[in-house]
Amino acid sequence: MAEQMSRRAAIGIGAAAAALVATPGGAAAAPGTSGGAAPSGHDAAQALIRRTYRQQKARAGGAWRSHVAMVDDSGALRTVVADDVDRVTHGYSVQKLAVAVAVMDKIDRGELALGQRLDLTGDIILGGSGIYFLHTVWGDEITVANFLTAMLLVSDNTSVRMCGRVVPALEINEILAAKGFTHTRVEPVANPNRFFLGVTTPRETHDLLWRLATKTLLSTRSCDFLLGILRWVNGYHDGIRRDMSSAERSRVATKYGADYDESGAARHEAGIMFDATGAPTLTYAFFADSLGDLDNYGGTHPAVRAHATLGRVMFDAVGPVTNRAARARHSVNRFRPVNGG
Known part of the structure; x- marks a missing residue:
């Protein structure tokens, strides 16, 4: 959706960046700037993201592995946060992105159809997250498009089994390996x-997201299909997209994952932010x-609160950025409510 950044958001990121530069003991100067020189607006935005x-991370506790990248003024993608980015970790429901990519790859090859x-x-x-277990009675025939939408929009767990019926586990792994x-x-x-x-890993999740957004991971049609689901306003809102308007939320494609093991709880979120022209501008994992x-x-979990804070800061950072080189x-259609009929 094409939408100009609000005056409030523009003022907010400028003031925050200026405060960061002026505050003694703040974050270190961004790469490429001298210690005594004020960084450019883009460098200040990156520094603010790193500081936040x-x-x-310190406030939420736990063990974090993260990757954030943002386009610079020339349109080149630059790493902003790289924290243990190659650590292999359980992706939980964030992995549904990779499963969906494998299904769409088979569709691109003509061996399967969305219909x-x-x-x-x-x-x-x-059970767990999703919608199909809530039906209490079953027997429907549903399309591949139906269960992919449920898997990415509301993280439906039954949909994972449905994906396995059309792309078995070993084939999923073969497809992912072939994609690098x-x-x-x-x-x-x-x-x-x-x-x-x-x-x-955070790095591979970033790579998957960026290639999806730049439409080099799958066919253009398949990338658009997945991005349309991930960006839709009925999706997950507790984390990155919490403190955003509906129009702002529609510029963020996101996938959440949560579970636990013997070490404690896990709360993950990964996605892509787009500028007002629909160009991919920032990835986070x-x-x-x-x-x-x-x-x-819920939204009161400390790590989810951290995601919400980071989401607002990152979105305000990309607000003034236009990725002209994209x-x-x-784009997604503007949300309009429908009152039946």
Whole structure:
């Protein structure tokens, strides 16, 4: 959606950046600037993101592995935050992005279609996040497009099993390997059509997101399909997109993941921010585990609060940036409520 940055947001990022430069003991000068020289607006925005990340990570606790990258004034993508970016970690529901990519790859090769129908039977239903288990009765025939939308928009767990019916676990891993991902894998089980969601790294998640946004990961049509779901305003709002208007939210494609293991809770979120022209401008991949508040999956979890704070700061940073060099852009329709009829 094309939307100009609000005057309030523009003033906010300028004031915050200026305060960062002026504050003694603040973040170190951005790369490429001398210690005594005020950084440019872009460098100050990057410094503010790094400072906010350090503060929020310390406040939330746990072990964080993160990657943030942002285009500079020339349109080149520059790393802003690189924190243990090659650590292999359980991606939990963020991995549904990789699963969806594998399904779309098979569609691009003509071996599957978005309109292909599969039966949704009671024996495949999984609880947890999602919508299908809420039906209480089953027997529908649903399209591939249907369960991919449910998997990415509301993180439906049954959809993962539906994906496994059309792209088995070993084939998913083969597709990901062929696309250059070394660590991003699902975990096969005895049933070849089922799997655990597996592992990834912040760097590979960033690469997947950037290639999706620049439409080099899949066909243009397939990238647009996935981005349209991830950017839609009915998706996840507790984290990065919490403190944004509906119009601002539609400029952010995001995927959340949460679970726990013996080390504690995990709260992850990864996505892409677009400028007002629809050009990809910033990617983020935040993986945090060994956290407390194990059973809190809401917006008050400390790591989710951290995501919300980071989301506002990052969005305000990209507000004044226009990626004029972008070769690929993406837009979504403006949200308009419909009162039946």
